[in-house]
Amino acid sequence: MERITIFDTTLRDGEQSPGCSMNVPEKLRMAHHLDCLGVDVIEAGFPIASEGDFAAVQAIAAVVRRPIIAGLARACSKDIERAWQALQGAARPRIHVFLATSDIHLKYKLRISRQQCLEQAIEAVSLAKSFCDDVEFSPEDATRTDPKFLCQVVEAVVAAGATTVNIPDTVGYTTPVEFGELICTIRENVRGIENVTISAHCHDDLGLAVANSLAAIAAGARQVECTINGIGERAGNASLEEIVMAMRVRPDRLAYETEIVSEELFPASQMLSEITGVAVQPNKAIIGRNAFAHEAGIHQDGMLKNPLTYEIMTPQSVGVPDSKLVLGKHSGRHALGLRCEQLGHQFDRHQLDEVYRHFVVLADQIKHVEDVHLLELISAIQKDRAAAADDRARMKSIPLDVPAFSAARPESGHGHSKLLRSMSVSSGAGHVSFPLNPMAEHHNDQEDYLWGV
Ligand SMILES: [Zn+2]
Numbered sequence: 001m002e003r004i005t006i007f008d009t010t011l012r013d014g015e016q017s018p019g020c021s022m023n024v025p026e027k028l029r030m031a032h033h034l035d036c037l038g039v040d041v042i043e044a045g046f047p048i049a050s051e052g053d054f055a056a057v058q059a060i061a062a063v064v065r066r067p068i069i070a071g072l073a074r075a076c077s078k079d080i081e082r083a084w085q086a087l088q089g090a091a092r093p094r095i096h097v098f099l100a101t102s103d104i105h106l107k108y109k110l111r112i113s114r115q116q117c118l119e120q121a122i123e124a125v126s127l128a129k130s131f132c133d134d135v136e137f138s139p140e141d142a143t144r145t146d147p148k149f150l151c152q153v154v155e156a157v158v159a160a161g162a163t164t165v166n167i168p169d170t171v172g173y174t175t176p177v178e179f180g181e182l183i184c185t186i187r188e189n190v191r192g193i194e195n196v197t198i199s200a201h202c203h204d205d206l207g208l209a210v211a212n213s214l215a216a217i218a219a220g221a222r223q224v225e226c227t228i229n230g231i232g233e234r235a236g237n238a239s240l241e242e243i244v245m246a247m248r249v250r251p252d253r254l255a256y257e258t259e260i261v262s263e264e265l266f267p268a269s270q271m272l273s274e275i276t277g278v279a280v281q282p283n284k285a286i287i288g289r290n291a292f293a294h295e296a297g298i299h300q301d302g303m304l305k306n307p308l309t310y311e312i313m314t315p316q317s318v319g320v321p322d323s324k325l326v327l328g329k330h331s332g333r334h335a336l337g338l339r340c341e342q343l344g345h346q347f348d349r350h351q352l353d354e355v356y357r358h359f360v361v362l363a364d365q366i367k368h369v370e371d372v373h374l375l376e377l378i379s380a381i382q383k384d385r386a387a388a389a390d391d392r393a394r395m396k397s398i399p400l401d402v403p404a405f406s407a408a409r410p411e412s413g414h415g416h417s418k419l420l421r422s423m424s425v426s427s428g429a430g431h432v433s434f435p436l437n438p439m440a441e442h443h444n445d446q447e448d449y450l451w452g453v
Pocket residue numbers: 013168170201203233237
């Protein structure tokens with residue numbers, strides 16, 4: 001298995017995204033967790049950008065000693081010197097220098113020629129190298145750079161001493177096949193490339209950041225730059241948890257390994273959300289609230305029989321405490337029965353049918369039936385039964401030949417007593433009254449399954 005270096009930029013590229021800025025103690029807390037997670041490189045900040053960034057890089061470099069600590073710098077001496085000041089206490093420092101190489105950036109942003117760009121890149125890498133052995137160079141906007149010029153710049157910075165060459169898809173523009181080809185082009189045309197690590201840095205503007213990163217690895221990249229929860233500029237960076245778990249779950253197709261302790265993925269994600277106050281979308285792969293939730297009846301039934309039916313990885317493997325069976329209108333009797341048991345109520349088939357019928361109507365109204373609702377429902381049904389039994393007992397003392405009574409017996413049909421009719425449950429949205437009308441019959445398992453297909 002080929003070893004892939006995980007370069008985490010949650011604290012630099014991630015932190016640059018709206019709403020995700022962190023102060024020094026918060027960055028330090030996150031950096032400790034990234035260390036526990038097993039990332040190889042922590043890009044701790046952009047020291048020239050602010051006093052806070054400088055202080056964070058310095059603080060992290062001082063106390064987080066296992067991973068490489070990287071600091072970002074533009075290709076100019078004041079940035080590189082400042083980065084080095086922040087990093088010099090690190091056990092394993094890395095200076096990460098970047099300079100745009102696409103014509104559009106050269107012309108409109110930097111207002112320099114290709115030749116000036118080439119010279120500036122060499123000069124910057126040489127300066128960084130004079131401070132630090134470990135130097136990474138990124139030709140910003142590489143995917144929109146003329147590949148010939150890109151190879152020329154990469155060859156020059158490798159000769160100047162860069163040890164990692166990172167190819168950024170800065171604007172999230174490339175596609176997997178194209179990006180794989182670009183990595184191959186660099187490997188085939190750059191002298192000395194075999195002596196350095198090729199890295200990929202992808203943004204998710206087209207939702208392709210993870211796919212592009214994996215394509216780059218397949219083409220020979222051995223470092224990926226990514227963030228927890230995929231936070232980052234605009235649509236974000238490639239998501240660390242998705243890249244890592246794709247390799248972990250599909251070693252047959254992605255025969256690569258990382259040092260990531262996957263059980264720390266969910267805790268890391270939770271910590272980041274807690275610090276930034278930015279929630280993860282519920283359907284986010286790996287660490288979203290619903291990533292291991294199963295609501296459809298047929299899925300729940302399969303899951304309870306054997307989790308492999310619908311789970312390609314266990315929630316425990318990524319640190320999610322337990323797989324969550326959400327009780328909603330698509331749930332079947334099996335899941336409902338199990339939840340009732342967990343709440344301390346065991347029902348036989350006939351009783352469960354009754355609970356299920358009421359449950360379906362309730363679920364239609366309040367979407368997610370929480371335990372508290374279920375308990376109210378069970379209690380109402382039990383009171384109803386007790387009342388019905390009382391009625392029967394009273395009826396026994398009345399002569400059976402009174403015709404009006406047999407038609408009014410509570411157990412005929414699916415009569416609902418006053419108690420059930422008047423029952424109401426409180427949901428997040430307020431008070432929901434319990435339905436007056438009994439629902440259609442759901443008498444066999446096949447019908448449960450149809451809800452979920
Ligand atoms: Zn970026």
